[in-house]
Amino acid sequence: MSYGVRLHIWGERAxxxxxxxxxxxxxxxxxxxxxxxxxxxxxxxxxxIRWCIDRIHVLKPIRFESIxxxxxAGKLPAGTVSKxxxxxxxxxxxxxxxxNRQQRASTILRxxxxxxxxxFEFTSRADDSDTPGKHLDIFNRRARQGxxxxxxxxxxxxxxxxxxxxxxxxxxxxxxxxxSGERDLGFxxxxxxxxxxxxxxxxxxxxxxxVIEVPxxxxxxx
Amino acid sequence: MTAIANRYEFVLxxxxxxxxxxxxxxxxxxxxxxxxxxxxxxxxxCLKRKIRNYVELEKEDDAGYAxxxxxxxxxNNQHKKAYDALDIKPExxxxxxxxxxxxxxxxxxxxxxxxxxxxxxxxxxxxxxxxVRGPVQLAFASSIDPVVPMEVSITRMAxxxxxxxxxxxxxxxxxxxxxxLYRVHGYISAKLAERTSFSEDDLELLWRSLINMFEHDxxxxxxxxxxxxxxIFKHDNPMGNAPAHKLFDSVKVERVDGExxxxxxxYSDYHVSVxxxxxxxxxxxxxxx
Numbered sequence: 001m002s003y004g005v006r007l008h009i010w011g012e013r014a015x016x017x018x019x020x021x022x023x024x025x026x027x028x029x030x031x032x033x034x035x036x037x038x039x040x041x042x043x044x045x046x047x048x049i050r051w052c053i054d055r056i057h058v059l060k061p062i063r064f065e066s067i068x069x070x071x072x073a074g075k076l077p078a079g080t081v082s083k084x085x086x087x088x089x090x091x092x093x094x095x096x097x098x099x100n101r102q103q104r105a106s107t108i109l110r111x112x113x114x115x116x117x118x119x120f121e122f123t124s125r126a127d128d129s130d131t132p133g134k135h136l137d138i139f140n141r142r143a144r145q146g147x148x149x150x151x152x153x154x155x156x157x158x159x160x161x162x163x164x165x166x167x168x169x170x171x172x173x174x175x176x177x178x179x180s181g182e183r184d185l186g187f188x189x190x191x192x193x194x195x196x197x198x199x200x201x202x203x204x205x206x207x208x209x210x211v212i213e214v215p216x217x218x219x220x221x222x
Numbered sequence: 223m224t225a226i227a228n229r230y231e232f233v234l235x236x237x238x239x240x241x242x243x244x245x246x247x248x249x250x251x252x253x254x255x256x257x258x259x260x261x262x263x264x265x266x267x268c269l270k271r272k273i274r275n276y277v278e279l280e281k282e283d284d285a286g287y288a289x290x291x292x293x294x295x296x297x298n299n300q301h302k303k304a305y306d307a308l309d310i311k312p313e314x315x316x317x318x319x320x321x322x323x324x325x326x327x328x329x330x331x332x333x334x335x336x337x338x339x340x341x342x343x344x345x346x347x348x349x350x351x352x353x354v355r356g357p358v359q360l361a362f363a364s365s366i367d368p369v370v371p372m373e374v375s376i377t378r379m380a381x382x383x384x385x386x387x388x389x390x391x392x393x394x395x396x397x398x399x400x401x402x403l404y405r406v407h408g409y410i411s412a413k414l415a416e417r418t419s420f421s422e423d424d425l426e427l428l429w430r431s432l433i434n435m436f437e438h439d440x441x442x443x444x445x446x447x448x449x450x451x452x453x454i455f456k457h458d459n460p461m462g463n464a465p466a467h468k469l470f471d472s473v474k475v476e477r478v479d480g481e482x483x484x485x486x487x488x489y490s491d492y493h494v495s496v497x498x499x500x501x502x503x504x505x506x507x508x509x510x511x
Contacts, residue, residue, distance in 0.1 A: 012361075012362070012364075013362065063258075065256075065257060065258070066248065067248075067254075067263075067265070068246065068247045068248040069247075069265055069267055070247070070267070071267075103247045105248065110258065142461060145462070145463065145464065145465070146462055146463075146464050146465025146466060146467075146468065147459065147461035147462040147463070148411075148461065148462060149411065149413045149414075149461065150355075150357070150359070150409075150411035150413060150414050151359055151409040151411060151466065153359070157359050158265070158266040158267075158359075158360065158361055158362060159361065159362075160359060160361050160407070160409060160466070162465065162466065162467035163465070164465065
Protein backbone atom coordinates (compact mmCIF):
# COMPACT_ATOMS: atom_id res chain seq x y z
CA MET A 1 0.00 0.00 0.00
CA SER A 2 2.34 2.67 -1.12
CA TYR A 3 0.66 5.83 -2.24
CA GLY A 4 3.55 7.99 -1.20
CA VAL A 5 4.46 11.17 -3.01
CA ARG A 6 7.39 13.50 -2.52
CA LEU A 7 7.15 17.12 -3.56
CA HIS A 8 9.94 19.65 -3.44
CA ILE A 9 8.64 23.17 -2.80
CA TRP A 10 10.51 26.41 -2.43
CA GLY A 11 9.98 30.16 -2.47
CA GLU A 12 11.37 33.57 -1.61
CA ARG A 13 9.16 34.18 1.40
CA ALA A 14 6.65 32.33 3.51
CA UNK A 15 4.30 32.96 6.42
CA UNK A 16 2.84 30.05 8.37
CA UNK A 17 1.05 32.09 10.96
CA UNK A 18 1.08 31.00 14.57
CA UNK A 19 -2.53 30.94 15.75
CA UNK A 20 -1.59 32.64 19.02
CA UNK A 21 -0.02 35.59 17.17
CA UNK A 22 -2.52 36.41 14.51
CA UNK A 23 -2.94 40.15 14.56
CA UNK A 24 0.70 40.96 14.08
CA UNK A 25 1.42 37.76 12.24
CA UNK A 26 4.43 35.74 13.29
CA UNK A 27 5.35 32.72 11.27
CA UNK A 28 6.25 29.30 12.64
CA UNK A 29 9.85 28.28 12.00
CA UNK A 30 8.81 25.71 9.45
CA UNK A 31 5.82 24.77 7.33
CA UNK A 32 2.88 23.23 9.19
CA UNK A 33 1.31 19.94 8.08
CA UNK A 34 -1.83 21.94 7.44
CA UNK A 35 -0.11 24.28 4.97
CA UNK A 36 1.64 21.33 3.33
CA UNK A 37 -1.71 19.64 2.83
CA UNK A 38 -3.04 22.83 1.24
CA UNK A 39 -0.15 22.80 -1.22
CA UNK A 40 -0.86 19.21 -2.25
CA UNK A 41 -4.56 20.01 -2.59
CA UNK A 42 -3.72 22.93 -4.87
CA UNK A 43 -2.22 20.38 -7.27
CA UNK A 44 -4.71 17.55 -6.96
CA UNK A 45 -7.62 16.85 -4.68
CA UNK A 46 -11.02 15.22 -4.84
CA UNK A 47 -13.54 14.76 -2.05
CA UNK A 48 -12.75 11.04 -2.26
CA ILE A 49 -9.22 11.45 -0.92
CA ARG A 50 -7.55 12.98 2.09
CA TRP A 51 -3.86 13.90 2.05
CA CYS A 52 -1.84 12.87 5.09
CA ILE A 53 1.56 14.41 5.66
CA ASP A 54 4.16 11.87 6.80
CA ARG A 55 7.38 13.79 6.88
CA ILE A 56 8.63 17.30 6.29
CA HIS A 57 12.23 17.86 5.22
CA VAL A 58 13.50 21.36 5.90
CA LEU A 59 16.23 22.21 3.39
CA LYS A 60 17.27 25.75 4.20
CA PRO A 61 18.34 27.66 7.31
CA ILE A 62 15.49 29.32 9.20
CA ARG A 63 15.58 33.08 8.74
CA PHE A 64 13.02 35.76 9.51
CA GLU A 65 12.18 39.18 8.16
CA SER A 66 9.59 41.73 9.16
CA ILE A 67 7.22 43.55 6.87
CA UNK A 68 4.52 46.05 7.78
CA UNK A 69 1.53 46.67 5.56
CA UNK A 70 -1.71 48.60 5.57
CA UNK A 71 -4.57 46.22 6.05
CA UNK A 72 -8.28 46.71 6.45
CA ALA A 73 -9.61 46.66 9.97
CA GLY A 74 -12.40 44.32 9.01
CA LYS A 75 -15.68 44.06 10.79
CA LEU A 76 -18.10 46.76 11.67
CA PRO A 77 -21.36 46.30 13.53
CA ALA A 78 -24.33 45.42 11.40
CA GLY A 79 -26.24 48.12 13.24
CA THR A 80 -24.71 50.66 10.92
CA VAL A 81 -26.29 49.02 7.91
CA SER A 82 -28.13 51.64 6.01
CA LYS A 83 -31.24 50.75 4.14
CA UNK A 84 -31.21 53.87 2.01
CA UNK A 85 -30.49 52.14 -1.24
CA UNK A 86 -32.85 49.85 -3.00
CA UNK A 87 -31.92 46.28 -3.60
CA UNK A 88 -29.48 45.38 -6.30
CA UNK A 89 -27.77 48.73 -6.64
CA UNK A 90 -24.10 49.04 -5.98
CA UNK A 91 -23.42 52.70 -6.61
CA UNK A 92 -21.67 54.47 -3.79
CA UNK A 93 -21.27 51.24 -1.95
CA UNK A 94 -17.70 50.85 -0.91
CA UNK A 95 -15.47 49.79 1.88
CA UNK A 96 -13.71 52.89 3.04
CA UNK A 97 -10.16 51.61 3.30
CA UNK A 98 -8.49 54.78 4.49
CA UNK A 99 -10.83 55.07 7.43
CA ASN A 100 -10.73 51.44 8.43
CA ARG A 101 -7.04 50.93 8.24
CA GLN A 102 -4.65 49.02 10.42
CA GLN A 103 -0.95 48.83 9.97
CA ARG A 104 0.12 45.34 10.83
CA ALA A 105 3.56 43.87 10.86
CA SER A 106 4.21 40.33 9.80
CA THR A 107 7.29 38.39 10.78
CA ILE A 108 7.81 36.10 7.84
CA LEU A 109 10.31 33.49 6.72
CA ARG A 110 12.86 34.16 4.00
CA UNK A 111 14.12 31.84 1.30
CA UNK A 112 12.52 28.55 2.25
CA UNK A 113 12.73 25.08 0.73
CA UNK A 114 10.99 21.92 1.88
CA UNK A 115 10.27 18.41 0.75
CA UNK A 116 6.83 17.16 1.67
CA UNK A 117 6.41 13.41 1.98
CA UNK A 118 2.78 12.42 2.04
CA UNK A 119 0.28 9.75 1.14
CA PHE A 120 -3.46 9.83 0.73
CA GLU A 121 -6.27 7.86 2.27
CA PHE A 122 -9.79 7.41 1.03
CA THR A 123 -12.68 9.16 2.66
CA SER A 124 -16.21 7.89 2.97
CA ARG A 125 -17.04 9.68 -0.26
CA ALA A 126 -14.85 7.42 -2.36
CA ASP A 127 -16.58 4.98 -4.70
CA ASP A 128 -15.45 2.05 -6.85
CA SER A 129 -13.91 4.30 -9.47
CA ASP A 130 -11.46 5.74 -6.96
CA THR A 131 -8.44 3.50 -7.10
CA PRO A 132 -5.18 4.44 -5.41
CA GLY A 133 -3.34 4.19 -8.72
CA LYS A 134 -5.65 6.67 -10.39
CA HIS A 135 -5.19 9.48 -7.88
CA LEU A 136 -1.49 8.80 -7.51
CA ASP A 137 -1.06 9.00 -11.27
CA ILE A 138 -3.04 12.20 -11.55
CA PHE A 139 -1.00 13.85 -8.82
CA ASN A 140 2.34 12.71 -10.18
CA ARG A 141 1.47 13.67 -13.74
CA ARG A 142 0.37 17.13 -12.70
CA ALA A 143 3.30 17.77 -10.38
CA ARG A 144 5.73 16.56 -13.05
CA GLN A 145 4.33 18.98 -15.63
CA GLY A 146 3.92 21.88 -13.25
CA UNK A 147 0.14 21.74 -13.52
CA UNK A 148 -2.02 22.91 -10.69
CA UNK A 149 -5.59 23.83 -9.87
CA UNK A 150 -4.34 27.11 -8.50
CA UNK A 151 -0.81 28.22 -7.70
CA UNK A 152 0.14 26.72 -4.34
CA UNK A 153 1.33 29.20 -1.77
CA UNK A 154 3.58 29.24 1.27
CA UNK A 155 1.06 30.11 3.94
CA UNK A 156 -0.47 33.18 2.33
CA UNK A 157 -1.28 33.87 -1.28
CA UNK A 158 1.28 36.61 -1.84
CA UNK A 159 4.03 34.04 -1.36
CA UNK A 160 3.69 31.61 -4.25
CA UNK A 161 5.39 28.23 -4.01
CA UNK A 162 7.40 26.79 -6.87
CA UNK A 163 7.12 23.01 -6.88
CA UNK A 164 8.75 19.99 -8.45
CA UNK A 165 7.99 16.31 -8.14
CA UNK A 166 10.75 14.14 -6.75
CA UNK A 167 10.56 10.90 -8.68
CA UNK A 168 10.86 7.65 -6.74
CA UNK A 169 14.38 6.95 -7.97
CA UNK A 170 15.56 10.55 -7.47
CA UNK A 171 17.85 11.67 -4.67
CA UNK A 172 16.55 14.05 -2.04
CA UNK A 173 17.83 17.63 -2.26
CA UNK A 174 20.63 18.33 0.20
CA UNK A 175 19.76 19.68 3.65
CA UNK A 176 21.70 22.70 4.82
CA UNK A 177 24.36 21.93 7.48
CA UNK A 178 22.79 24.60 9.66
CA UNK A 179 19.95 22.26 10.47
CA SER A 180 21.93 19.26 11.69
CA GLY A 181 21.33 18.00 15.20
CA GLU A 182 18.06 17.85 17.05
CA ARG A 183 15.83 20.84 17.45
CA ASP A 184 12.61 21.07 19.40
CA LEU A 185 10.20 23.39 17.62
CA GLY A 186 7.63 23.24 20.39
CA PHE A 187 3.91 22.80 19.91
CA UNK A 188 2.87 23.41 16.37
CA UNK A 189 -0.44 23.39 14.60
CA UNK A 190 -0.96 20.02 12.99
CA UNK A 191 -4.20 20.72 11.20
CA UNK A 192 -7.70 21.92 11.77
CA UNK A 193 -10.41 19.42 12.57
CA UNK A 194 -13.20 20.43 10.25
CA UNK A 195 -15.40 17.56 11.38
CA UNK A 196 -15.49 18.96 14.90
CA UNK A 197 -16.32 22.61 14.56
CA UNK A 198 -12.93 23.64 13.18
CA UNK A 199 -10.92 23.01 16.32
CA UNK A 200 -7.18 23.16 15.97
CA UNK A 201 -5.01 20.18 16.81
CA UNK A 202 -1.38 20.44 17.74
CA UNK A 203 1.67 18.21 17.84
CA UNK A 204 5.14 18.42 19.28
CA UNK A 205 7.42 19.15 16.34
CA UNK A 206 10.96 17.80 16.63
CA UNK A 207 13.43 18.32 13.84
CA UNK A 208 16.20 15.75 13.51
CA UNK A 209 18.82 16.79 10.92
CA UNK A 210 16.19 18.81 9.10
CA VAL A 211 13.55 16.07 9.11
CA ILE A 212 10.28 16.36 11.02
CA GLU A 213 8.25 13.20 11.50
CA VAL A 214 4.60 14.15 11.45
CA PRO A 215 2.31 11.94 13.52
CA UNK A 216 -1.06 10.92 12.08
CA UNK A 217 -3.75 13.52 12.58
CA UNK A 218 -5.71 11.23 14.93
CA UNK A 219 -2.79 11.27 17.34
CA UNK A 220 -2.48 15.04 17.36
CA UNK A 221 -3.51 16.83 20.55
CA UNK A 222 -6.76 18.67 20.50
CA MET B 223 -20.11 35.81 -18.70
CA THR B 224 -18.09 32.70 -19.38
CA ALA B 225 -14.92 32.32 -17.39
CA ILE B 226 -11.46 32.17 -18.91
CA ALA B 227 -10.30 28.70 -19.95
CA ASN B 228 -6.54 29.09 -19.76
CA ARG B 229 -4.02 29.36 -17.01
CA TYR B 230 -1.80 32.43 -17.22
CA GLU B 231 1.37 33.66 -15.61
CA PHE B 232 2.74 37.12 -16.12
CA VAL B 233 5.87 39.14 -15.47
CA LEU B 234 5.48 42.89 -15.14
CA UNK B 235 8.49 45.18 -15.16
CA UNK B 236 7.99 48.70 -13.90
CA UNK B 237 10.43 51.38 -12.91
CA UNK B 238 10.64 54.41 -10.67
CA UNK B 239 12.73 57.50 -11.23
CA UNK B 240 13.36 59.87 -8.31
CA UNK B 241 10.41 58.64 -6.36
CA UNK B 242 9.19 56.33 -3.65
CA UNK B 243 7.19 53.45 -5.13
CA UNK B 244 6.02 52.02 -1.79
CA UNK B 245 6.82 53.49 1.61
CA UNK B 246 7.61 51.33 4.62
CA UNK B 247 5.55 52.32 7.68
CA UNK B 248 8.16 50.63 9.86
CA UNK B 249 10.93 52.88 8.59
CA UNK B 250 9.34 56.31 8.57
CA UNK B 251 8.08 55.92 5.02
CA UNK B 252 11.45 55.13 3.50
CA UNK B 253 11.12 53.05 0.35
CA UNK B 254 10.77 49.40 1.34
CA UNK B 255 14.02 47.50 1.29
CA UNK B 256 14.88 43.87 1.57
CA UNK B 257 17.20 43.99 4.59
CA UNK B 258 19.36 41.15 3.33
CA UNK B 259 20.04 42.26 -0.22
CA UNK B 260 19.04 45.94 -0.25
CA UNK B 261 16.75 45.27 -3.16
CA UNK B 262 13.69 47.49 -3.22
CA UNK B 263 10.31 45.92 -2.49
CA UNK B 264 6.77 46.75 -3.49
CA UNK B 265 4.09 44.72 -1.75
CA UNK B 266 1.38 42.79 -3.51
CA UNK B 267 -1.36 44.84 -1.87
CA CYS B 268 0.20 48.09 -3.09
CA LEU B 269 -0.14 46.95 -6.69
CA LYS B 270 -3.64 45.58 -6.14
CA ARG B 271 -4.73 48.96 -4.84
CA LYS B 272 -3.48 50.59 -8.04
CA ILE B 273 -5.28 48.03 -10.18
CA ARG B 274 -8.52 48.73 -8.31
CA ASN B 275 -8.06 52.46 -8.74
CA TYR B 276 -7.46 52.11 -12.45
CA VAL B 277 -10.52 49.94 -12.97
CA GLU B 278 -12.60 52.42 -11.06
CA LEU B 279 -11.37 55.23 -13.28
CA GLU B 280 -11.89 53.35 -16.50
CA LYS B 281 -15.25 51.83 -15.72
CA GLU B 282 -16.72 54.55 -13.53
CA ASP B 283 -20.28 53.40 -12.95
CA ASP B 284 -20.49 50.51 -15.37
CA ALA B 285 -22.62 47.70 -14.06
CA GLY B 286 -20.55 44.79 -12.89
CA TYR B 287 -17.38 46.81 -12.41
CA ALA B 288 -17.99 48.31 -9.02
CA UNK B 289 -15.02 48.29 -6.68
CA UNK B 290 -15.65 46.91 -3.27
CA UNK B 291 -12.62 48.08 -1.32
CA UNK B 292 -13.09 51.75 -1.75
CA UNK B 293 -14.55 54.61 0.15
CA UNK B 294 -17.13 56.01 2.52
CA UNK B 295 -19.13 53.02 3.38
CA UNK B 296 -19.06 49.86 5.34
CA UNK B 297 -18.50 46.30 4.25
CA ASN B 298 -21.70 45.23 5.83
CA ASN B 299 -23.75 47.57 3.69
CA GLN B 300 -22.51 45.65 0.69
CA HIS B 301 -23.56 42.38 2.12
CA LYS B 302 -26.82 43.80 3.27
CA LYS B 303 -27.41 44.77 -0.33
CA ALA B 304 -26.81 41.26 -1.47
CA TYR B 305 -29.26 40.04 1.12
CA ASP B 306 -31.80 42.67 0.18
CA ALA B 307 -31.45 41.93 -3.49
CA LEU B 308 -32.11 38.27 -2.91
CA ASP B 309 -34.56 38.81 -0.11
CA ILE B 310 -32.83 36.73 2.52
CA LYS B 311 -32.94 37.44 6.19
CA PRO B 312 -29.46 38.16 7.52
CA GLU B 313 -28.20 35.66 10.06
CA UNK B 314 -25.44 36.73 12.32
CA UNK B 315 -21.91 35.53 11.46
CA UNK B 316 -23.00 32.42 9.64
CA UNK B 317 -23.74 31.55 6.10
CA UNK B 318 -27.44 31.11 5.51
CA UNK B 319 -28.30 27.52 6.27
CA UNK B 320 -29.55 27.07 2.77
CA UNK B 321 -26.38 26.60 0.76
CA UNK B 322 -27.96 27.59 -2.50
CA UNK B 323 -28.82 30.98 -1.08
CA UNK B 324 -25.29 31.40 0.23
CA UNK B 325 -24.02 30.64 -3.21
CA UNK B 326 -26.39 33.19 -4.68
CA UNK B 327 -25.03 35.84 -2.35
CA UNK B 328 -21.45 35.11 -3.29
CA UNK B 329 -22.37 34.98 -6.95
CA UNK B 330 -24.06 38.35 -6.66
CA UNK B 331 -20.97 39.86 -5.09
CA UNK B 332 -18.78 38.40 -7.83
CA UNK B 333 -21.12 39.59 -10.53
CA UNK B 334 -21.15 43.18 -9.38
CA UNK B 335 -17.69 43.79 -8.01
CA UNK B 336 -14.63 43.54 -10.21
CA UNK B 337 -12.18 43.26 -7.35
CA UNK B 338 -14.13 40.51 -5.62
CA UNK B 339 -14.17 38.59 -8.91
CA UNK B 340 -10.46 39.12 -9.47
CA UNK B 341 -8.73 39.02 -6.11
CA UNK B 342 -11.44 37.50 -3.98
CA UNK B 343 -12.69 38.81 -0.66
CA UNK B 344 -13.44 37.52 2.77
CA UNK B 345 -17.00 38.35 3.55
CA UNK B 346 -17.39 36.67 6.89
CA UNK B 347 -18.76 39.71 8.59
CA UNK B 348 -21.87 39.93 10.68
CA UNK B 349 -24.02 39.93 7.62
CA UNK B 350 -22.31 37.14 5.84
CA UNK B 351 -21.98 36.45 2.18
CA UNK B 352 -19.19 33.95 2.33
CA UNK B 353 -15.63 33.90 1.21
CA VAL B 354 -14.27 34.14 -2.31
CA ARG B 355 -10.84 33.13 -3.46
CA GLY B 356 -10.07 35.06 -6.61
CA PRO B 357 -8.15 33.73 -9.59
CA VAL B 358 -5.49 36.44 -9.68
CA GLN B 359 -2.53 36.08 -7.35
CA LEU B 360 0.26 38.62 -7.13
CA ALA B 361 3.59 38.18 -5.40
CA PHE B 362 5.87 40.87 -3.98
CA ALA B 363 7.71 42.96 -6.54
CA SER B 364 11.41 43.35 -5.99
CA SER B 365 14.00 45.42 -7.79
CA ILE B 366 16.51 43.82 -10.13
CA ASP B 367 19.48 45.49 -8.44
CA PRO B 368 19.96 46.86 -4.94
CA VAL B 369 18.52 50.36 -4.64
CA VAL B 370 19.91 53.26 -2.66
CA PRO B 371 17.25 55.41 -1.02
CA MET B 372 18.16 59.07 -0.65
CA GLU B 373 16.79 61.45 1.88
CA VAL B 374 16.07 64.83 0.37
CA SER B 375 15.44 67.76 2.71
CA ILE B 376 13.08 70.39 1.43
CA THR B 377 11.97 73.73 2.78
CA ARG B 378 8.58 75.33 2.77
CA MET B 379 8.19 79.11 2.72
CA ALA B 380 5.27 79.01 5.09
CA UNK B 381 4.51 77.82 8.60
CA UNK B 382 1.58 75.95 10.02
CA UNK B 383 1.23 77.54 13.44
CA UNK B 384 1.11 81.18 14.29
CA UNK B 385 3.63 80.72 17.05
CA UNK B 386 6.22 79.70 14.48
CA UNK B 387 5.86 82.92 12.54
CA UNK B 388 9.33 84.21 13.34
CA UNK B 389 10.87 81.00 11.94
CA UNK B 390 9.62 81.98 8.49
CA UNK B 391 10.00 78.53 7.04
CA UNK B 392 9.71 74.86 7.85
CA UNK B 393 11.73 71.90 6.76
CA UNK B 394 10.42 68.65 5.40
CA UNK B 395 11.88 65.43 4.12
CA UNK B 396 11.31 63.26 1.11
CA UNK B 397 12.69 59.84 0.48
CA UNK B 398 13.44 58.92 -3.07
CA UNK B 399 15.06 56.17 -5.06
CA UNK B 400 17.10 57.67 -7.92
CA UNK B 401 16.23 54.73 -10.13
CA UNK B 402 14.89 51.24 -9.66
CA LEU B 403 13.55 48.64 -12.07
CA TYR B 404 11.12 46.30 -10.35
CA ARG B 405 9.89 42.90 -11.38
CA VAL B 406 6.68 41.26 -10.21
CA HIS B 407 5.20 37.86 -10.94
CA GLY B 408 1.51 37.09 -11.16
CA TYR B 409 -0.59 33.98 -11.55
CA ILE B 410 -4.10 33.47 -12.87
CA SER B 411 -5.91 30.22 -12.21
CA ALA B 412 -8.56 29.22 -14.73
CA LYS B 413 -10.19 26.92 -12.20
CA LEU B 414 -10.71 29.63 -9.63
CA ALA B 415 -11.88 31.94 -12.41
CA GLU B 416 -14.69 29.48 -13.10
CA ARG B 417 -15.91 29.92 -9.56
CA THR B 418 -15.99 33.70 -9.65
CA SER B 419 -16.87 34.04 -13.38
CA PHE B 420 -13.72 36.00 -14.16
CA SER B 421 -14.16 36.46 -17.91
CA GLU B 422 -11.99 37.21 -20.97
CA ASP B 423 -13.17 40.82 -20.80
CA ASP B 424 -12.06 41.02 -17.20
CA LEU B 425 -8.71 39.59 -18.22
CA GLU B 426 -8.23 42.24 -20.91
CA LEU B 427 -9.16 44.87 -18.35
CA LEU B 428 -6.59 43.43 -15.98
CA TRP B 429 -3.87 43.65 -18.65
CA ARG B 430 -4.88 47.23 -19.39
CA SER B 431 -4.77 48.09 -15.72
CA LEU B 432 -1.31 46.58 -15.32
CA ILE B 433 -0.03 48.65 -18.22
CA ASN B 434 -1.75 51.88 -17.24
CA MET B 435 -2.03 51.81 -13.46
CA PHE B 436 0.92 54.14 -12.90
CA GLU B 437 -0.40 56.66 -15.43
CA HIS B 438 -3.22 57.55 -13.06
CA ASP B 439 -1.27 57.35 -9.85
CA UNK B 440 0.89 60.43 -10.12
CA UNK B 441 1.80 62.17 -6.90
CA UNK B 442 4.55 64.15 -5.27
CA UNK B 443 5.86 61.07 -3.52
CA UNK B 444 5.82 58.68 -6.45
CA UNK B 445 8.18 60.47 -8.80
CA UNK B 446 8.04 59.02 -12.26
CA UNK B 447 6.72 55.50 -12.36
CA UNK B 448 5.84 53.58 -15.46
CA UNK B 449 5.13 50.06 -16.59
CA UNK B 450 7.94 48.99 -18.90
CA UNK B 451 7.15 45.49 -19.99
CA UNK B 452 4.38 42.97 -19.54
CA UNK B 453 5.12 39.41 -20.58
CA ILE B 454 2.14 37.07 -20.53
CA PHE B 455 2.44 33.29 -20.62
CA LYS B 456 -0.71 31.55 -21.73
CA HIS B 457 -1.14 27.84 -21.18
CA ASP B 458 -3.37 25.82 -23.52
CA ASN B 459 -4.53 23.69 -20.65
CA PRO B 460 -6.59 25.19 -17.81
CA MET B 461 -4.36 23.31 -15.36
CA GLY B 462 -1.25 24.57 -17.13
CA ASN B 463 1.37 23.02 -19.37
CA ALA B 464 4.57 23.91 -17.59
CA PRO B 465 5.88 24.84 -14.15
CA ALA B 466 5.56 28.54 -13.51
CA HIS B 467 9.11 28.97 -12.25
CA LYS B 468 10.51 27.65 -15.53
CA LEU B 469 8.49 30.18 -17.50
CA PHE B 470 9.65 33.02 -15.28
CA ASP B 471 13.24 31.93 -15.81
CA SER B 472 12.87 32.60 -19.53
CA VAL B 473 12.46 36.32 -18.86
CA LYS B 474 15.93 37.67 -18.23
CA VAL B 475 16.73 41.18 -17.16
CA GLU B 476 20.42 42.05 -17.41
CA ARG B 477 22.52 45.14 -17.37
CA VAL B 478 23.70 46.39 -20.73
CA ASP B 479 27.22 45.22 -21.63
CA GLY B 480 30.02 46.92 -19.81
CA GLU B 481 27.82 48.66 -17.26
CA UNK B 482 27.44 45.84 -14.80
CA UNK B 483 29.00 47.62 -11.83
CA UNK B 484 27.80 51.16 -12.42
CA UNK B 485 24.52 52.42 -10.99
CA UNK B 486 21.57 52.16 -13.35
CA UNK B 487 19.69 55.40 -13.95
CA UNK B 488 17.31 54.61 -16.77
CA TYR B 489 15.46 51.77 -18.40
CA SER B 490 17.89 51.66 -21.31
CA ASP B 491 20.62 50.62 -18.86
CA TYR B 492 18.87 47.26 -18.77
CA HIS B 493 18.46 44.66 -21.44
CA VAL B 494 15.31 42.54 -21.22
CA SER B 495 15.13 39.32 -23.18
CA VAL B 496 12.37 36.75 -23.41
CA UNK B 497 13.57 33.36 -24.54
CA UNK B 498 10.49 32.44 -26.53
CA UNK B 499 12.33 29.79 -28.56
CA UNK B 500 12.70 27.27 -25.80
CA UNK B 501 9.23 27.56 -24.27
CA UNK B 502 7.60 24.27 -23.34
CA UNK B 503 4.95 22.90 -25.67
CA UNK B 504 1.48 24.29 -25.07
CA UNK B 505 2.65 27.63 -23.72
CA UNK B 506 2.49 30.77 -25.80
CA UNK B 507 4.07 34.06 -24.87
CA UNK B 508 2.57 37.47 -25.48
CA UNK B 509 4.70 40.57 -24.96
CA UNK B 510 2.79 43.76 -24.36
CA UNK B 511 4.56 47.11 -24.12
